[in-house]
Amino acid sequence: MNKSYTLGAGSMFNNKKLKVADNICLTLDQGMCLGLVGESGSGKSTLGKMILGLEKPDQGEIRFEGKDLVTMSKKERLVVRRKIQTVFQDCYSSLNPRWPIYESISEPLRNFEKLSAREEKRTVQELLVSVGLHPEDIKKYPHQFSGGQLQRISIARAIALKPKLIVLDEAVSSLDVLIQHQILKLLDELKERYLLSYLFISHDIMAVRSISDQLAVMSKGQVVETINCKDPLSSMKHPVSKQLLASILPSHPRDRNKARLTPSKGEMQEPFLETNVQQRIVRSGQTC
Numbered sequence: 001m002n003k004s005y006t007l008g009a010g011s012m013f014n015n016k017k018l019k020v021a022d023n024i025c026l027t028l029d030q031g032m033c034l035g036l037v038g039e040s041g042s043g044k045s046t047l048g049k050m051i052l053g054l055e056k057p058d059q060g061e062i063r064f065e066g067k068d069l070v071t072m073s074k075k076e077r078l079v080v081r082r083k084i085q086t087v088f089q090d091c092y093s094s095l096n097p098r099w100p101i102y103e104s105i106s107e108p109l110r111n112f113e114k115l116s117a118r119e120e121k122r123t124v125q126e127l128l129v130s131v132g133l134h135p136e137d138i139k140k141y142p143h144q145f146s147g148g149q150l151q152r153i154s155i156a157r158a159i160a161l162k163p164k165l166i167v168l169d170e171a172v173s174s175l176d177v178l179i180q181h182q183i184l185k186l187l188d189e190l191k192e193r194y195l196l197s198y199l200f201i202s203h204d205i206m207a208v209r210s211i212s213d214q215l216a217v218m219s220k221g222q223v224v225e226t227i228n229c230k231d232p233l234s235s236m237k238h239p240v241s242k243q244l245l246a247s248i249l250p251s252h253p254r255d256r257n258k259a260r261l262t263p264s265k266g267e268m269q270e271p272f273l274e275t276n277v278q279q280r281i282v283r284s285g286q287t288c
C-alpha cells in the first residue's frame with residue numbers, strides 16, 4: 001500500500017509529496033496483536049486511519065476478511081465498520097464531555113442494533129463491568145473519572161459492537177506507568193475473551209512488546225523490520241529499531257542485560273505485562 005500527502009500548495013514545499021506509506025505489507029492474524037512502533041511522523045497513525053477508512057491509500061489493497069476495504073461499496077463498508085473499532089489517546093474524541101457516559105457507550109449500539117431500552121441498559125452495564133467499572137457509573141459524566149477510567153470507558157465503547165479488530169493508537173500513552181500496565185492487562189484479557197485482534201500503535205516499544213505477538217518498526221513510511229515478540233528486543237537489526245531501543249535501554253552494559261530480561265507477552269507477569277500497502281494489510285481470520 002502506498003500513500004503520500006501533498007505539502008502546501010504555493011508554499012515553500014511547492015506541492016512536494018510526502019510519502020507516509022511506502023510499499024507497506026503487513027499481516028495480522030485473527031486473535032493476534034500487531035504492534036507498530038516508530039519515530040514521530042513515520043506514518044503509524046496514517047496507516048491506522050487507512051484501516052479505519054478515515055484516509056485512502058493512493059495505491060494498494062487493505063484486505064479484511066478477504067475483502068478489500070479500499071474498493072468495497074459504501075454498503076459493504078457500513079457492514080465492516082462495526083467490525084473495526086478504534087481507541088485513541090484522546091478519549092474526549094469518543095466521549096462527549098456533556099453526555100453521561102451511558103450515552104457515549106450506547107451510541108454505537110443505537111446506530112447499529114435495535115435493542116429495547118432495557119436490553120440497551122443491561123448491555124451498557126455489562127460492558128462497564130467487563131472493563132472493570134461499576135454498573136452504576138452509567139450516570140456519571142467524563143469529568144468524574146480518572147484518565148485510566150476514561151480509557152476503560154473508551155474501550156467499553158469500542159467493544160460494544162463486538163468488533164473483530166481494534167486499532168489502538170497511542171491508547172495508553174497519556175497514562176502513568178502503573179495505569180498503563182492495568183489497561184494493557186485489561187486489553188489482553190478482552191482480546192482473549194472476545195477473540196479480538198489489535199493493531200497497537202505506540203512510540204513506546206516496551207508497552208507495544210508487552211501486549212503484541214508481532215512487532216513492526218516503521219520509519220519514513222516504510223516497515224523496516226518485523227520481529228516476533230517472543231524474541232528478545234536485542235535481536236532487532238535495523239538502525240532505526242536500535243535507535244528506538246537505545247532510547248529506552250539503560251546505558252550501562254550490565255543494566256542493559258537486565259533490561260533484556262523484561263518479560264515479553266508470553267512470559268507476562270503481574271503487573272507488567274507486542275499490508276501489502278502493495279497487496280495486503282489486515283488479515284482477520286483469512287488472508288488480507
Ligand SMILES: Nc1ncnc2c1ncn2[C@@H]1O[C@H](COP(=O)(O)OP(=O)(O)OP(=O)(O)O)[C@@H](O)[C@H]1O
Pocket residue numbers: 005006018020038039040041042043044045046047203
Ligand atoms: N492530513 C495530512 N496532510 C498532510 N500531512 C499529513 C497529514 N496527516 C499526517 N501528515 C504528515 O504525515 C506524516 C505521518 O504522520 P502520522 O500521523 O501518520 O505519523 P505518526 O507515526 O503517527 O507520528 P506520531 O508518533 O507523532 O503520532 C507526518 O509528517 C505528518 O505531518
Ligand SMILES: [Mg+2]
Pocket residue numbers: 044045046169
Ligand atoms: Mg500518531
